[in-house]
Structure formats: structure tokens, C-alpha cells
Amino acid sequence: MLSTFTVESALKAAIVQLQEGDNTSPSIDAAVLLCHALDKPRSFLLTWPEKHLTLDQESQFFALLNRRLTGEPVAYIVGEREFWSLPLKVSPSTLIPRPDTERLVEVALDKTYGKDGNILDLGTGTGAIALALASEMPNRQVIGIDLRPEAQQLATENATNLSIKNADFYQGSWFEPLVSEGSTIIGTKFALIVSNPPYIEKNDPHLEQGDVRFEPITALVAEEKGLADIKYIAKHAVNFLENDGWLAFEHGYDQGLAVREIMQALGYLDVITEKDYGGNDRVTLGRYLP
Known part of the structure; x- marks a missing residue:
């Protein structure tokens, strides 16, 4: 009827x-x-x-x-969100890919497009960043790692649905699958490491507003004024970067200076911060030469 x-x-x-x-x-x-x-x-x-x-x-x-x-996010209701023109399945176990994160992809491509070497995406979630980079550089191998098994499974499903063959996803805490005994990717080095890690302070009022109320808190919040995970990744990434490899972070609009100082103190070179589409500091990156 x-x-x-x-x-x-x-x-x-x-x-x-x-x-x-x-x-x-x-x-x-x-x-x-x-x-x-x-x-x-x-x-x-x-x-x-x-x-x-x-x-x-x-x-x-x-x-x-x-x-x-x-208040439930549209992406969770329909189970899908487009990112980098790629339709991605999403779930409440992962963050919803956002347009600002496409700046991380753009910056990474600007520095490494046309070059060789593996790519690592830490805290991959839906696989959005990894799959965007893999789609643009099909001759390079992309690895995504996430702490949550359900996120690893979702990212793998997205890769399959998009017929992207050069991206693989693993479960573990940050670099753990690269050092775990018996891992198929143990010892792998990377020409590019990217991450959109948790970077929000735990008492930030924005956590009680909009879509983030429904997103996994562990993917949003970090200690030390939101910088704890960025510090950890920057410190340990030097063990997994090829000579002259790049490390790039997405971070909060007011964290550009702090992230630059963290990376410079660890010996990263040419450290710069790029702005998002709203004119806010959003992506900081640098290269590492031992």
C-alpha cells in the first residue's frame, strides 16, 4: 500500500x-x-x-x-560514509571518517607520491586513510593497524568491497604487530607512517556535543593534554622508518606547536604544520634521518 x-x-x-x-x-x-x-x-x-x-x-x-x-550520527544509522570518494562501511566501533582527515591524505601524497616504500597507518579504524593512500598508490604496500579487532575486521571488509589489493590490516597496539613473534610483518620498515590518533583531552566539552557522543571514547581521548599517543608514536616510529622516511599526524586545531616541538626534540627534520580546510592547524609531519 x-x-x-x-x-x-x-x-x-x-x-x-x-x-x-x-x-x-x-x-x-x-x-x-x-x-x-x-x-x-x-x-x-x-x-x-x-x-x-x-x-x-x-x-x-x-x-x-x-x-x-x-543525535545518533547519520553514518552509523546508514552504516556508510564516503571518504576520498571511497564508500566505506562504518560502525560504532570506529570513528566516523571526516573531511578534515582528507588533509592528512593530501599532505602524505604531496610528500611521497611517486616514490617507493611501504606505508603504515596507525589507529586505522575503518581503514579510511590506508585505503585512500592505497587507491592512489597501487604499486605500494599499505599496512593498517588498530587495537580493536572489530576495527581490523571492518577495514579488511572495506578493502575487499573496494577491490583494493595492496592494503592489509592487523590487530594490535600501535607497533605491536611489527615486533610480535610469529607476525607475518615483523621487522617491516616504512617510507611513510601516518596516524590520526586520539588527541582530545578527557575533559574537553566537545566530547558531550554532536556525533562524538556516540563514537568510541578510546579512539578520541588521550592523556597529557591529548598528546600522550602522539608522543609515543613519534618516539617509536624512528625504529620503523626507512632512512629519510616521513611521519605525519592529524591532531587538534591548537596542537600544532606542541606536536612540532615533540617531533623536533626527537630529531625529525623539516617539521611543518599544515592547515585544514577551515584554516586551522591540522597535520604536522617531518622526516627522519638516523
Whole structure:
């Protein structure tokens, strides 16, 4: 049976509810949820605005909408988020890939595109950074490591779904799979190491706002004013970098100076901080020569 809602009227009704809930992107969120309920591309909403939903589609759409109205991230509701033009499956066990993180990919490509050597992504989550780099440099081997088994499994699934053959994912704490006895990648060296580690202070008020309320806290928060994991990675990365290899971090908007000082104190050269699309410090990188 058909609903009284058309594509257009359902979309408008959802936008109104999301606006009343102080949603920051009501039109986009409503469209994504409706496309998911209809199992149709975005173009369908524009082409068939007068088409009536079925009762089942109406029920599913407004159930999805109610989840969004409670604050649940759209990416978790639909189970997918696009990153670097790659459709990635996501889950509450991983962070939601964000546009600002694409700056880390851009900076890494700028420094190492066209070169040789393995690439390591620490704290890989969905595999977003690793898979973006692997898709752009198919002749290089990319390894992603994450502490959570469910994240390692999800990243592997994303690689399979995208038919990316040069990315493999392992479970462990930071560099652990590279030194664990019996590991197939023990002793591997890298021309590039990238990481979007936890970098938020545990008392940061932003943890109680927006999508991050639903994301895994262990992937967000670090001790020592959010710098503990960055310090650890920078200190130990020197044991896994090839000569003249690059280490690049994503970090908080106010951490650029601190991360530069950490890396410079450890002997990294040409340490610079790049800004994100909003003009904030976001990526710091340097190269290492023993």
C-alpha cells in the first residue's frame, strides 16, 4: 500500500523536524536517510519528487529520522560514509571518517607520491586513510593497524568491497604487530607512517556535543593534554622508518606547536604544520634521518 507521503513531502517534513532539533545539516541528513530508506541514489529524489512512498518505506524512513533526532550520527544509522570518494562501511566501533582527515591524505601524497616504500597507518579504524593512500598508490604496500579487532575486521571488509589489493590490516597496539613473534610483518620498515590518533583531552566539552557522543571514547581521548599517543608514536616510529622516511599526524586545531616541538626534540627534520580546510592547524609531519 502507498503512503500519503510523496518523496518531496517526506523530505520537507523531515527537514522541518531536524531544523527544530538544531541540526546543523538538516537538508543533507534528510536526503541521506530518505535515500537509504528507499534504496535509491540521490538523483532519485530530484527526478521523482511526486512519487509516493510505500507504507513500509514511510515507516523505515521516520524510524531512521527518529534515531537522528536523538543525535545518533547519520553514518552509523546508514552504516556508510564516503571518504576520498571511497564508500566505506562504518560502525560504532570506529570513528566516523571526516573531511578534515582528507588533509592528512593530501599532505602524505604531496610528500611521497611517486616514490617507493611501504606505508603504515596507525589507529586505522575503518581503514579510511590506508585505503585512500592505497587507491592512489597501487604499486605500494599499505599496512593498517588498530587495537580493536572489530576495527581490523571492518577495514579488511572495506578493502575487499573496494577491490583494493595492496592494503592489509592487523590487530594490535600501535607497533605491536611489527615486533610480535610469529607476525607475518615483523621487522617491516616504512617510507611513510601516518596516524590520526586520539588527541582530545578527557575533559574537553566537545566530547558531550554532536556525533562524538556516540563514537568510541578510546579512539578520541588521550592523556597529557591529548598528546600522550602522539608522543609515543613519534618516539617509536624512528625504529620503523626507512632512512629519510616521513611521519605525519592529524591532531587538534591548537596542537600544532606542541606536536612540532615533540617531533623536533626527537630529531625529525623539516617539521611543518599544515592547515585544514577551515584554516586551522591540522597535520604536522617531518622526516627522519638516523
